[in-house]
Amino acid sequence: MDIFAQQLVNGLVLGSIYALVALGYTMVYGILELINFAHGEVTMVGAMVALAVMGALLGVAPDLPGILVVIGGALVAIPACILLGYTIERVAYRPLRQAPRLAPLITAIGVSIILQNVAMLIWGRQYIAFPPILPQATFQIAGAQVSALQIFIVLLSGIAMAGLWFMVQRTRLGRAMRACGESREIASLMGVDVNRIISTTFIIGSALAAVAGLMVSAYYGLAHYYMGFMLGLKAFSAAVLGGIGNLGGAVLGGLLLGVIEALGAGYIGDLTGGFLGSHYQDVFAFLVLIAVLVFRPSGLLGERVAQRA
Amino acid sequence: MSLHTFGWSVLALALLAGCSQKDDGKTVVRIGSVAPLTGAQTHIGKDNENGARLALDEINATGLTLGGKPVRLELIAEDDGAEPKTATLVAQKLVDAGVAGVIGHLNSGTSIPASKLYNAAGIPQISPSATAVKYTAQGYQTAFRVMANDAQQGAALGQFAVKTLKAQKIALIDDRSAYGQGLADEVEKAVRAAGGTVIDRQYTTDKATDFSAILTAIKGKGADLIVFAGMDPQGGPMAKQIKSLGLKAQLLGADGIQNGNFIKLAGADAEGAIASSPGLPLDKMPGGPTFKQRFNAQYGEIQVYAPYAYDAMQVFVAAMKRADSADPKKILAELTKTDHTGVTGQIRFDAKGDTVGGAVTLYQVKNGTWAPLATVQ
Numbered sequence: 001m002d003i004f005a006q007q008l009v010n011g012l013v014l015g016s017i018y019a020l021v022a023l024g025y026t027m028v029y030g031i032l033e034l035i036n037f038a039h040g041e042v043t044m045v046g047a048m049v050a051l052a053v054m055g056a057l058l059g060v061a062p063d064l065p066g067i068l069v070v071i072g073g074a075l076v077a078i079p080a081c082i083l084l085g086y087t088i089e090r091v092a093y094r095p096l097r098q099a100p101r102l103a104p105l106i107t108a109i110g111v112s113i114i115l116q117n118v119a120m121l122i123w124g125r126q127y128i129a130f131p132p133i134l135p136q137a138t139f140q141i142a143g144a145q146v147s148a149l150q151i152f153i154v155l156l157s158g159i160a161m162a163g164l165w166f167m168v169q170r171t172r173l174g175r176a177m178r179a180c181g182e183s184r185e186i187a188s189l190m191g192v193d194v195n196r197i198i199s200t201t202f203i204i205g206s207a208l209a210a211v212a213g214l215m216v217s218a219y220y221g222l223a224h225y226y227m228g229f230m231l232g233l234k235a236f237s238a239a240v241l242g243g244i245g246n247l248g249g250a251v252l253g254g255l256l257l258g259v260i261e262a263l264g265a266g267y268i269g270d271l272t273g274g275f276l277g278s279h280y281q282d283v284f285a286f287l288v289l290i291a292v293l294v295f296r297p298s299g300l301l302g303e304r305v306a307q308r309a
Numbered sequence: 310m311s312l313h314t315f316g317w318s319v320l321a322l323a324l325l326a327g328c329s330q331k332d333d334g335k336t337v338v339r340i341g342s343v344a345p346l347t348g349a350q351t352h353i354g355k356d357n358e359n360g361a362r363l364a365l366d367e368i369n370a371t372g373l374t375l376g377g378k379p380v381r382l383e384l385i386a387e388d389d390g391a392e393p394k395t396a397t398l399v400a401q402k403l404v405d406a407g408v409a410g411v412i413g414h415l416n417s418g419t420s421i422p423a424s425k426l427y428n429a430a431g432i433p434q435i436s437p438s439a440t441a442v443k444y445t446a447q448g449y450q451t452a453f454r455v456m457a458n459d460a461q462q463g464a465a466l467g468q469f470a471v472k473t474l475k476a477q478k479i480a481l482i483d484d485r486s487a488y489g490q491g492l493a494d495e496v497e498k499a500v501r502a503a504g505g506t507v508i509d510r511q512y513t514t515d516k517a518t519d520f521s522a523i524l525t526a527i528k529g530k531g532a533d534l535i536v537f538a539g540m541d542p543q544g545g546p547m548a549k550q551i552k553s554l555g556l557k558a559q560l561l562g563a564d565g566i567q568n569g570n571f572i573k574l575a576g577a578d579a580e581g582a583i584a585s586s587p588g589l590p591l592d593k594m595p596g597g598p599t600f601k602q603r604f605n606a607q608y609g610e611i612q613v614y615a616p617y618a619y620d621a622m623q624v625f626v627a628a629m630k631r632a633d634s635a636d637p638k639k640i641l642a643e644l645t646k647t648d649h650t651g652v653t654g655q656i657r658f659d660a661k662g663d664t665v666g667g668a669v670t671l672y673q674v675k676n677g678t679w680a681p682l683a684t685v686q
Binding site (some may be wrong): 003006007010011013014120124125126127129132136138145147220221222224226227230261262263264265266267269270277278279281 | 347348349351352485509510511512513514516518519521522523525526528529541542545546549552553554555570573574575576577
């Protein structure tokens with residue numbers, strides 16, 4: 001039983017990481033119906049900038065408490081990612097807003113490749129280690145070994161989702177966002193500054209990506225110029241699984257994907273008598289994704305939107 | 310004035326004047342070096358290239374003549390990104406460039422597909438670090454290596470786990486690469502042969518960073534030893550996750566994690582991990598200490614395989630000298646007769662192209678560095 005509990009914890013933490021990144025995908029999609037493939041790379045840049053700042057901080061003041069160093073890293077990484085996200089939207093997406101939908105998709109992939117290569121040039125191709133400054137305390141919960149960082153990651157994705165939901169549903173800005181999501185032309189006729197709203201969406205999504213990147217690198221103890229790619233792909237799948245454009249769906253999809261992966265990897269070998277090994281965990285996760293999409297094409301929590309001509 | 314005498318007079322002038330030699334009039338012989346220079350294994354790839362380059366620079370500095378003509382060696386360093394598909398493209402590129410031989414590739418997964426092309430072109434290939442058994446077992450006369458293969462390393466690891474560490478329940482994890490898979494198979498064989506029990510075999514990929522699910526499954530089976538057959542970008546986080554999941558099992562790895570990067574990535578959790586590496590510790594190598602000095606002066610710290618890449622180049626050029634020709638066919642005939650005292654030890658090839666009697670050394674992380682634990686022949 002404690003092994004099952006541990007696998008659930010493993011899956012929940014992994015899923016919360018997917019969820020944090022998936023929120024960024026889903027927010028942009030909700031407004032622009034654009035899949036911002038560069039979002040995974042923004043996450044990577046967040047991790048890299050934070051690690052660089054933390055390295056510098058530790059170089060100047062090695063006795064600083066670990067938490068303060070991490071906060072210092074976040075305080076630089078978040079504005080850096082905001083600037084990056086804003087620039088990406090201005091340069092790569094805004095000029096193509098009236099273009100066919102494939103065009104911004106391709107620039108998104110292009111931006112993603114450019115960011116990877118720029119990161120490789122700046123930080124090199126090596127894996128960069130996260131400094132061992134965070135407390136390693138672990139707790140026993142229902143027989144499972146849980147660390148403070150894991151609890152923090154799960155809480156953070158919950159808080160991020162709740163905060164975003166509140167913003168979208170209960171604030172003026174959120175109302176403007178929803179209006180833009182429905183129809184940009186009508187929203188702008190009603191006096192909504194569409195460009196400002198879209199920029200704001202990218203800014204919020206990128207800030208979230210910076211935090212997610214920092215969490216990923218702290219959790220796995222490393223960062224790498226390529227880390228955003230697979231993470232972005234999984235998070236995007238999570239967003240689709242939950243219903244892209246839906247904030248709750250992103251978190252649900254992320255958690256589901258994480259738990260399926262963990263349980264798949266943990267039990268698939270024994271269940272099939274060694275015929276399928278744990279390296280099939282991704283296959284398992286994507287099989288579930290396909291199955292869900294066959295029966296619910298708009299995802300678990302996605303609403304059926306009538307096709308607009 | 311013939312090219313021949315011109316070259317000699319330039320060389321004589323250069324020697325007389327004591328200045329750096331000029332390239333004018335020398336025949337250029339190209340030698341390929343292939344390793345991943347992009348991607349996760351770049352640090353190890355660059356290390357191989359530097360090892361080969363150091364040997365080549367030293368040979369060029371002392372001067373080389375083939376068939377009476379002064380020769381300058383030129384290294385063509387290529388990047389295969391540790392990808393089998395890229396490896397064959399790069400191999401074809403080198404064949405087309407007319408290289409006399411190839412030092413590489415770094416990985417087994419790239420050396421094996423590339424070896425087919427080199428064999429078809431009759432170009433000798435010496436891998437400094439490919440250890441999969443299959444590499445030299447394909448019947449290619451052109452494939453050589455200067456390092457103990459996985460059968461030798463796996464046997465040493467399996468025996469060490471059962472006989473020395475007295476492990477009762479052994480779990481295996483491999484990264485499904487040609488290297489990881491082959492090594493894990495050999496370890497499993499050796500563990501069974503030594504009377505040990507393999508209680509679980511798990512798999513990951515060479516791009517994964519999350520191993521909590523498979524480690525939890527292993528924890529559930531009560532393993533007291535985890536053998537990981539893969540590279541340091543996975544081994545580092547794995548060591549961390551073993552500790553954070555509260556596993557008491559000892560981590561045992563191979564040459565893929567026996568490097569400084571593993572310790573950097575795993576941090577304090579690297580402490581106590583054991584890993585094997587073919588060959589002897591650098592300071593126990595016959596030419597180790599002086600090699601380290603020369604390498605550090607040029608390229609900084611040694612990652613892992615640089616001494617082997619250096620020896621591979623030396624062995625190749627020695628065969629070239631004996632053949633007195635840059636013709637791959639003639640070099641190949643001489644290469645099989647190799648009996649070379651290199652930095653890493655005595656190098657001789659058996660009929661398949663494997664090194665004869667390669668030693669395997671086990672290291673343990675103590676106070677943040679790899680300390681030699683035992684050497685198995």
